[in-house]
Structure formats: structure tokens, C-alpha cells
Amino acid sequence: MSTSANSQNRRNFLKTTALGGGGLLLGFNWLTGCTGKASQPGSVDLGPELPESWHDINAYLKIGNNGTVTIYTPNPEFGQGVMTAMPMILAEELDVDWKDVISEQAPFNAEKFGFQFTGGSRGIMSRWAGLRQAGATARQMLIAAAAQEWEVPAEEITTKAGRLYHAGSDRAMGYGDVATVAAELPMPEEAPLKDLKDFSIIGKSKKNVQGREIVTGKPLFGIDYHKEGMLTAMIVHPPSFGQRLERIRNLDEVKAMPGIKDVFAIKTYKDGQEKGGFDTNAFPELVAVVGDATWRVMKAKKALLVDWQEQEAFEESINGFRGKTSRKVPAGLENSAEHSKRMEEMAAQPAREVRKDGNPELAFRTADRVLERSYSAPFLAHNCMEPMNAFAHVEGDQVWIAGPLQAPGLIEPTIAARMDLPVENIDIEMTRMGGGFGRRAYSHYMLEAALISKEVAAPVKLIYSREDDMTNGIYRPTYQATYRAAIDANGELTALHVKAGGIPESPLFANRFPAGSIDNYLAEEWSIDSNITIGAFRAPRSNFMAGAEQAFLDELAEELGKDPIDFRLELLQKAKDKPVGERNDYDPERYAGVLKLVRDKSGWGQGDEGISRGVSAYFCHNSYAAHVLDLTVENGKPVVQKVTCAIDCGVVVNPDAAANMAEGGIVDGVGNAFFGEMTFTDGKPDKQNFDSYRMIRMSEAPKVIDVHFVASEVDPTGLGEPPFPPVFGAVANAIYRATGERRYKQPFMGKPLKG
Amino acid sequence: MATINLTVNGKSRSVDVDADTPLLWVLRDQLQLVGTKYGCGIGSCGACTVHVDGLAMRSCQLRVEQIGEQKVTTIEGLSEHGDHPVQRAWLAHDVPQCGYCQAGQIMSASSLLENTPHPSDVEIDAAMNGNICRCGTYTRIKAAIKSVNAVG
Structure with a gap:
């Protein structure tokens, strides 16, 4: 057995620095008391039975009185399979039967889950050590609880597939039987890890935990998000890069179309607002069209006549992973033929x-000779099958957002700065993403939805048309x-x-x-x-x-x-x-x-x-x-x-x-x-x-x-x-x-x- | 605004919508049947595929006023317990990655298999070419389709 020592306290457990790559700091904080949304089936069958009570062991898992285990997947899922693979890692070290596991997308909470990011192929790599420790320490707590119950030394207790055994007295019980006690115990400082050769879950193929919901068409994606009284919004952006909004020509006419609630311009950033590294956005000035049904909004969008003007050259300051940088953005309407010519010129120098x-x-x-x-x-355009979209509901100084995004932690400060609110007032729910491929690391559409919701004072779902999505840049x-x-x-x-x-x-x-x-x-x-x-x-x-x-x-x-x-x-x-x-x-x-x-x-x-x-x-x-x-x-x-x-x-x-x-x-x-x-x-x-x-x-x-x-x-x-x-x-x-x-x-x- | 009667997944439904609304948006906005997906709005990606009287159709290209007495089946109504042979094959082959296009893929595949129980590769290509999978699960989709009525 390999052992990982950890001398930090319960509330600050597992601070790990990911090695290599961008060197992102992943802070795992160990707060208990997770509240998630409704559980999802843990397998392609109907899933484990739900317990009468849940007991939080740590931020990553809770155990039911019947032995069912819910494991939270910290990183957002865009088809790469983390909602299956990440719980597998934890379940291995916890030593439970996979059929008793429910996988659930964790809430966005940097304090508990560190950097919740899907990108750079970093998911499994960056979570490997932490998820193993989360499982291994939880197992130790269950063993300690059993030792108390049975009044035997913890060293004499073994586990297998969600059960605890004491060979000396020929006793056995399930994890669920001691979950209440275990949840109250302190986190152990040392957690033995399994040898790779003893793995029974890792390395054995498991089916996609959301497979059944996908093939039966259950609402999983941001675009499926629904709230009573919700309006639909779409945006119109300049047709060309190098352009910005001049004026809406037929505002009153479009506002009067059936089902249309409002039409207005939004500005995604304040003047001079410092941008984060993922705030890339060619079109910060947009026209928003809001109505009661998607098709009506689409018709209004089509009827809208907007004048655009050329955007002057500018320089923007960016505060991203590479520190403070600035980016020069030239004016002009660019052509691919000219691009090729200029690239050939540069290549020759x-x-x-x-x-x-x-x-x-x-x-x-x-x-x-020289070859x-x-x-x-x-x-190339990313062309995720699910177009960019976001649900937002702004009520007073509270912002509630849900939708498909690769990195909620990157957009949250931008939203806070734009809306003059502390980040604590912004809640983001990560939905399953219909593809990402990098595109959804740039989630300006979340901010746009929030600004639109604020303006119309109602919950809003912003949907990009395919054309909006393909012509938006990034x-x-x-x-x-x-x-x-x-x-x-x-x-x-x-x-x-x-x-x-x-x-x-x-x-x-x-x-x-x-x-x-x-x-x-x-x-x-x-x-x-x-x-x-x-x-x-x-x-x-x-x-x-x-x-x-x-x-x-x-x-x-x-x-x-x-x-x-x-x-x-x-x-x-x-x-x-x-x-x-x-x-x-x-x-x-x-x-x-x-x-x-x-x-x-x-x-x-x-x-x-x-x-x-x-x-x-x-x-x-x-x-x-x-x-x-x-x-x-x-x-x-x-x-x-x-x-x-x-x-x-x-x-x-x-x-x-x-x-x-x-x-x-x-x-x-x-x-x-x-x-x-x-x-x-x-x-x-x-x-x-x-x-x-x-x-x-x-x-x-x-x-x-x-x-x-x-x-x-x-x-x-x-x-x-x-x-x-x-x-x-x-x-x-x-x-x-x-x-x-x-x-x-x-x-x-x-x-x-x-x- | 018009009142339109539809039969969706075996149930009679009545909706008040603009008569030119595509079936896709009636399903998604009015009936909360969001398994049918919006992908392109021009009938080029197949994400919105449903069955109309048993035939695979792109619901973004059908005005709701055109449906009349025809019976509409969506992914939610393909089987009562999510156990249609095509759904089972999809799970057995662990086809989905992001999963967004898969309802449309399954509706196209189940329509193909209804009429051609043992399709050749060429027939599968012809029936499925209208459904884009951006994650690239095509080889698994094909294997799943072939397994549905495979002997032995």
C-alpha cells in the first residue's frame, strides 16, 4: 500500500498544486454540507435506491443510510466523460460497489472544489490525487466509525465493496450502517491508497452515467433549462468583424410585433473595463430581442434593421493567466485573400x-541540398452542436445563471465587475454541455443573458441561432x-x-x-x-x-x-x-x-x-x-x-x-x-x-x-x-x-x- | 395566433401558437418536450429529427399548421421505459459523448430500422448522413445500428 501523508487540518485539506502545464493552483477545501440538485441514476439501469437519509462525509461525497453513495464531479461535463470517470476514481479508494454510486455534477463553489475547469485535457490529471484522497480518507472515517461501534482496533477492520468486516469477531456491516457516526468523525491525517494492481473499478470500463438520460431525451443541457415565466432572448451582433452598433432603425415597429416584450441595445463591458484572459469578445455592443416564444423572437430578429459602423482601432488591457497584457485590435474589414498574402509576406522575412x-x-x-x-x-469555427445559450435571472442584487460553460470561475468576476456586485451575489449552475472544444471557456453569453434579464426584470433564456454562433468569432x-x-x-x-x-x-x-x-x-x-x-x-x-x-x-x-x-x-x-x-x-x-x-x-x-x-x-x-x-x-x-x-x-x-x-x-x-x-x-x-x-x-x-x-x-x-x-x-x-x-x-x- | 391540435407521443395536445411556428419550437417551448434539439434551423444537422407517421423528419422544417392528423413521435415517446431496441443498442455501445445530437440520431436510426431491419453500410450512410455528430461518434452509431437486428 502506498500512503499519502497530510498534516493539514480538516478545513484546508489537500492543497495540491498541479504540476506541469499552466501550473494552476487547485485548492481543495474540505467543507461538508453539500447541497446538490436531484440525484441522477448511477448506471444505465434505473440506478441505486435512494436512502432515507444522507450523511456528508466530505465535500465530494455523501453516504446514505442504505449504503448508496453520491459522488460529486467537480469539473463540468461536455462529453469527455468526467461525470463517470471522476466518481470512478473516488469510488475505487472508497472501496464501494460501482452499482451503489450516484454521480452528480457538483455545484460551482471554488472554495470547496477549486478550479472547476474543463479544458487543456487537465480534468483527470488535475483531480487524480485529490479524488483518490477524498475516497481514501472517507474510507478511513468509516473504518474508525466501525471500530467505535464494534469496540475493536481499526487496524483489524477491512473493507470490500461498500462493506466493513472484522474477521476476529466474524462481524460485517454496510457503509450505510455507520455513515451517521462516520460523518461526525475528524478527517484522518493519513490515508492509505490502494496499489494499482488492486484496482477493481479504475481500468474497468463503466458506461456513461448519463447515458440513459441522453437516449431518452431528458433535459440535461443549458438550452433545455426552464423556469416558469421565463422569456426567450436572442441577440443581433454586427455582421462583420471590425464593426459596431450605430443605431436601430425600426425599433418601435419590431417592439410591436406579436409576443415581443422588448428590443434594446446592451453593452457587455463598461468603458475601459479590464478584461480577464477569457473575456474575448469581438462584439460587446449587441441588440437584444426578448419575447414569449423562440420562433417569435427569431421572426423579430429577422425583421430588425440595424445600422452598423466601423470600429476604430483600439487597445485593450487583459489580466489573465499570463498576468497583465494588452492586445492591439486594428480597424478595418478583413479579407481571407489579404490574410494569405500578408502571411506569405511574413513567412518570407x-x-x-x-x-x-x-x-x-x-x-x-x-x-x-535543402528541402x-x-x-x-x-x-475554424468550433460549431458545438448545442449553440451558445444561457439562462439568467437577475433579482435585485442577486444574479442566478445556469448554462453550458467550461469555466464558471473565469466569467464570474467579469459579471461581478460589469454589474457592480460582489462575486458572492452571483450563482452559476453548470449544466451538461452539448460540446465545448474550447469554445465555452469564453462564456460572454452568460453575462449577456444577465444584462438582458436585468433590463427586462424577468428570468430569460438567451439562445444563439446557429448563424449567431458560427459568426461570433473565438x-x-x-x-x-x-x-x-x-x-x-x-x-x-x-x-x-x-x-x-x-x-x-x-x-x-x-x-x-x-x-x-x-x-x-x-x-x-x-x-x-x-x-x-x-x-x-x-x-x-x-x-x-x-x-x-x-x-x-x-x-x-x-x-x-x-x-x-x-x-x-x-x-x-x-x-x-x-x-x-x-x-x-x-x-x-x-x-x-x-x-x-x-x-x-x-x-x-x-x-x-x-x-x-x-x-x-x-x-x-x-x-x-x-x-x-x-x-x-x-x-x-x-x-x-x-x-x-x-x-x-x-x-x-x-x-x-x-x-x-x-x-x-x-x-x-x-x-x-x-x-x-x-x-x-x-x-x-x-x-x-x-x-x-x-x-x-x-x-x-x-x-x-x-x-x-x-x-x-x-x-x-x-x-x-x-x-x-x-x-x-x-x-x-x-x-x-x-x-x-x-x-x-x-x-x-x-x-x-x-x- | 392560432389554436392547433396535434397528436404527440400518442396524446392529443392543443397549443396556441403562430401557425407558421416550426414543430421544433412547439415541442420545445409549448410542450416542454426538449429532447428534440435545435441545431441549425435549416434542416442541415438532424438534431431536431422526430417521427411523423413513423417517418424521420426534421421538425425545424415543418410548420406546425402542416401536421394535421399526422402522428408525431419524439424521443420522449419512442418507448415507454426508454428500452426501445435502438436506445438499448446505444447504451450497450456507450455511443454518446456530449449527447446533444443523439436523440436525433436515434430517431433517424429507428426510422431506418423500421423499414430496413438489416441495413447495409451504404443504407446506413444514406439514412444517417443528415445527422451531424460533432463529437465524432459515427463508428459507434453505425455499430449500434448494425447490432439491433443482428442474428446470434
Whole structure:
């Protein structure tokens, strides 16, 4: 048994600092007395029986007198499966039967639950230690309670599946029998943790705890929120980036339409209000339309005539994770054609040096030949299936908000500042999210709903139309990268140069592979300001760099006459044996591990005649992923026959759900590689809905996806994002094998394939 | 405003709405049947799929005044106890991620299977291509559909 010591007191238990990544401080406070909303079934069956009484053991769980256990999932659920996986972790250490567990979304309460955030693939990684401790200490309290009851030493008591045993006196009872007593006991300072080999819940697939509610259409999502007397609101934002509101032309006419309660302008921020890091918002001036039925509001919105004017250039100050920064926002109506031209100009100039090893200039000067290739990708819209929405009810100085959001703690201070209220007056309920992908970390729509509710003095549900959602910004930026490789007369790689940039940010990770494996290395970056807003999109920046880098390595391997997997493994061996530089932020052995596993599982190089295969691997969010993608071409259209995937993300908590998420990441990657694109004409998004914005559909999805996890005892790392970025490279490389033509510009299906 | 009579999930319902209101918003706003989802409003994503006289239809594209005597079934009425073979298959394959599109997927799939008990891949693609799943659960959806009437 491993033991975790903890000398802190009951009210300040488990202060842990998450290692790596953004270094967010996660403060677990140990207040009892949770009040949640109605419990949800704990399995696909009808769920455990509800008890007559509940007893709070700690902030994360309560135990019923019948032994049923409710476990609170601190982080919001957007389909990544935390409402199943997080209770599994706690239940393992508590040592209860999974069928007795009810999973419930925790209330938003930073004091109890720390940073309640879904993003950066950090959920399981950041909660692993805390949830295990929550379960293990609760188990100790139950044992102590039984020791009192039976008047035997606690050391002689064992547990199994929610029951306590004393072998010496041949006695046994359920957790529920001592829950009342246990709830009054002090938190132990030491909590023994299980050995990994003794796990009976973690590592054994469990079904989605909300599966039954999903397949029967129960109200789970923000858009389903209902309150008696609630009005429906929609917003109208400027049609183009670089515009703001001038005036509403037919206000009275629209106000008089059937069912319309009010039409008015709102301003999302005060003048000069300092913004948080996730307060990105191109359109702070909006027109709100409020009415008694969604369809009537939609009709009024359509009838509304609004004049817009050009927004002047401005600078805004931002106080985010990176401290105080400022952002320059240029004026003007931007065009995609102009973006491409400006990106090419920047790519042709020297840029800001981020990392240099050895003497790359000399290596390039003396090279026998140089391979140079440029890659680009467009803006992307998140297109969550559930459009942005929020319920808000402002009554006096109290603000009640409910809806789908990835990080209530990020928007709460913004709402408080805008509404001149202390944060204590703002209550946010996290609903299940119909997808997030990064988009719902920017929850300006919550603030908009609150301002609208205040104005009409009624509970309001704000719904974005699909068009509002798609044209609102927060896009994945457009990027460009140029790779150059110097090859000497012996056919050896001597230097690598990467120069990457984008609008409005650079995608470069200078210290990732292949940095560290090449003696002479130069990484540079650039960026171009824009008034088109951007935000995190599943594996930010990685989702472009992986594709560019892995396509270039593929072409480079071919140039050097090497097998693409062998070539990568050679570089990784070099990075392991004789690493260049000291800031390499990947583990070459684990990286090589996923390549070897995918090579074995895909049968790479064995009887793959007639199949065009692309390989790709990447490291991000602390995890490693590699794919082999098999592609055929039928009538100029790509058909993905199979994707074999290998992932190393440490211990896998819920294997089948983890595979599901990897499958989803692969489908998402294939879809965006083939079709994903947002373009602009005079500042206006060219695509407004799914008739023009091409999403991957059933017939275009890979026919087979075969996911394998590296067996590991390392604490869990990220999973939602890592499988996504390398897909782009695998697609590009497979297209080349199938057609003999390399594609450098995403989306790859901008024109039909040969063959 | 018009009074419109409907048969939804086997029950007669009467609603006072604008006659041009799409069935989707009558279900969601008036009848509180929110399992049917809004996704695009133009019939391009399938999130709002319901059965009208047994056929899968996009409820955002049907004006409520057009429904007349036709029987409407939503996800809430697909089975009494949530145990329709397609719902069971979805649970067995643990299909959903976010779950938002899944009611529409299930309504499309159950309509397909009603008429084509053993669909081929091509038939599944044709019937399901109108339903977008942003989480990318397509391979599980297909496996679940194939399992419903599988022999053995």
C-alpha cells in the first residue's frame, strides 16, 4: 500500500498544486454540507435506491443510510466523460460497489472544489490525487466509525465493496450502517491508497452515467433549462468583424410585433473595463430581442434593421493567466485573400528567434541540398452542436445563471465587475454541455443573458441561432509554417529550421520534437494583428503544428530514403541518447513507445499492398499519440478505411470511454483536415450555417477505428486533445501515398483528389 | 395566433401558437418536450429529427399548421421505459459523448430500422448522413445500428 501523508487540518485539506502545464493552483477545501440538485441514476439501469437519509462525509461525497453513495464531479461535463470517470476514481479508494454510486455534477463553489475547469485535457490529471484522497480518507472515517461501534482496533477492520468486516469477531456491516457516526468523525491525517494492481473499478470500463438520460431525451443541457415565466432572448451582433452598433432603425415597429416584450441595445463591458484572459469578445455592443416564444423572437430578429459602423482601432488591457497584457485590435474589414498574402509576406522575412541550437546558418550554407516546404490552415469555427445559450435571472442584487460553460470561475468576476456586485451575489449552475472544444471557456453569453434579464426584470433564456454562433468569432486562428531541412553530401540531416506564424498568434512550440534530436536547429515565429477574435480550439496551436511537422518529417524521410516510422525512431533515439539543448519538453522513450505500438497494431510494412497508409505522431497535453491511417480514393473522394491509434496517457481510468474520446478526436481531425474552413469577405464570415460550413458526416468517417493504450502505471495525463493534432499529418501523408500528390494547404479537400 | 391540435407521443395536445411556428419550437417551448434539439434551423444537422407517421423528419422544417392528423413521435415517446431496441443498442455501445445530437440520431436510426431491419453500410450512410455528430461518434452509431437486428 502506498500512503499519502497530510498534516493539514480538516478545513484546508489537500492543497495540491498541479504540476506541469499552466501550473494552476487547485485548492481543495474540505467543507461538508453539500447541497446538490436531484440525484441522477448511477448506471444505465434505473440506478441505486435512494436512502432515507444522507450523511456528508466530505465535500465530494455523501453516504446514505442504505449504503448508496453520491459522488460529486467537480469539473463540468461536455462529453469527455468526467461525470463517470471522476466518481470512478473516488469510488475505487472508497472501496464501494460501482452499482451503489450516484454521480452528480457538483455545484460551482471554488472554495470547496477549486478550479472547476474543463479544458487543456487537465480534468483527470488535475483531480487524480485529490479524488483518490477524498475516497481514501472517507474510507478511513468509516473504518474508525466501525471500530467505535464494534469496540475493536481499526487496524483489524477491512473493507470490500461498500462493506466493513472484522474477521476476529466474524462481524460485517454496510457503509450505510455507520455513515451517521462516520460523518461526525475528524478527517484522518493519513490515508492509505490502494496499489494499482488492486484496482477493481479504475481500468474497468463503466458506461456513461448519463447515458440513459441522453437516449431518452431528458433535459440535461443549458438550452433545455426552464423556469416558469421565463422569456426567450436572442441577440443581433454586427455582421462583420471590425464593426459596431450605430443605431436601430425600426425599433418601435419590431417592439410591436406579436409576443415581443422588448428590443434594446446592451453593452457587455463598461468603458475601459479590464478584461480577464477569457473575456474575448469581438462584439460587446449587441441588440437584444426578448419575447414569449423562440420562433417569435427569431421572426423579430429577422425583421430588425440595424445600422452598423466601423470600429476604430483600439487597445485593450487583459489580466489573465499570463498576468497583465494588452492586445492591439486594428480597424478595418478583413479579407481571407489579404490574410494569405500578408502571411506569405511574413513567412518570407526573418522572424523572432525563439530557440537556436548549434549553427543552423552554417549547416544550411554548406548543405548539399535543402528541402523546404510551407503549410497553411484556415480559421475554424468550433460549431458545438448545442449553440451558445444561457439562462439568467437577475433579482435585485442577486444574479442566478445556469448554462453550458467550461469555466464558471473565469466569467464570474467579469459579471461581478460589469454589474457592480460582489462575486458572492452571483450563482452559476453548470449544466451538461452539448460540446465545448474550447469554445465555452469564453462564456460572454452568460453575462449577456444577465444584462438582458436585468433590463427586462424577468428570468430569460438567451439562445444563439446557429448563424449567431458560427459568426461570433473565438475561432481557431489561421496559421502558416515553413520547414527547411539541410542535408549533407552523405545524405544525412544536418539542420532543421521552422518558422511559424499566424493571425493573430503564432502556433510555434519551439521545444517540442524534433527539437532535441537535431544538432543545428532554429525556430522562429511571427504574428499579424487582427480584429477577428480567436480562442482555444481542441489542442490549440498543436492542432496545426502537428500536421505541418508530421507531413514535413514524412517528406523528409522519403527524401532521405528512410521508412517514416524508422526515421522518427532514429531521431527519438538521438534525443534520448544525446539530447540537444536542455529545454526539450517531451520524453523520447514514451514518444517512441506509441510509434512502436502503432507499428505493431497496424501491421505496418506487412502485406499492406493496395493500402495507402499515412503515419503521424505527436506529443501534447502531457500525452503521446500516434496514428496509422489507411486511405483509398474513390471518384476523387478520400475514403478512410481504417485508423489505428496508439496512445500513452498514463493510467486509463475508463478504457472504453477513453477509446470513444480518441475515436471522436480522430473523426474530428479527419473532418477538419478534409473540410474545416472559415473565410472572410470584408470582415464578414463567409459561412453562417451547416449548409455551407462543411462538417464531417457518417459516410465520410473512418470505417474502422482501432484504439490501443500503452499499459502504464504513470499517473493519468491528458486525453481529450492529444489524439486530435496528429490526425492532420496522418491524413496528409496517406493522401500522398494514395495519389502521389502532397497537399500543403488545409482543408485538403478544397479540390478533388487524383485517382 | 392560432389554436392547433396535434397528436404527440400518442396524446392529443392543443397549443396556441403562430401557425407558421416550426414543430421544433412547439415541442420545445409549448410542450416542454426538449429532447428534440435545435441545431441549425435549416434542416442541415438532424438534431431536431422526430417521427411523423413513423417517418424521420426534421421538425425545424415543418410548420406546425402542416401536421394535421399526422402522428408525431419524439424521443420522449419512442418507448415507454426508454428500452426501445435502438436506445438499448446505444447504451450497450456507450455511443454518446456530449449527447446533444443523439436523440436525433436515434430517431433517424429507428426510422431506418423500421423499414430496413438489416441495413447495409451504404443504407446506413444514406439514412444517417443528415445527422451531424460533432463529437465524432459515427463508428459507434453505425455499430449500434448494425447490432439491433443482428442474428446470434
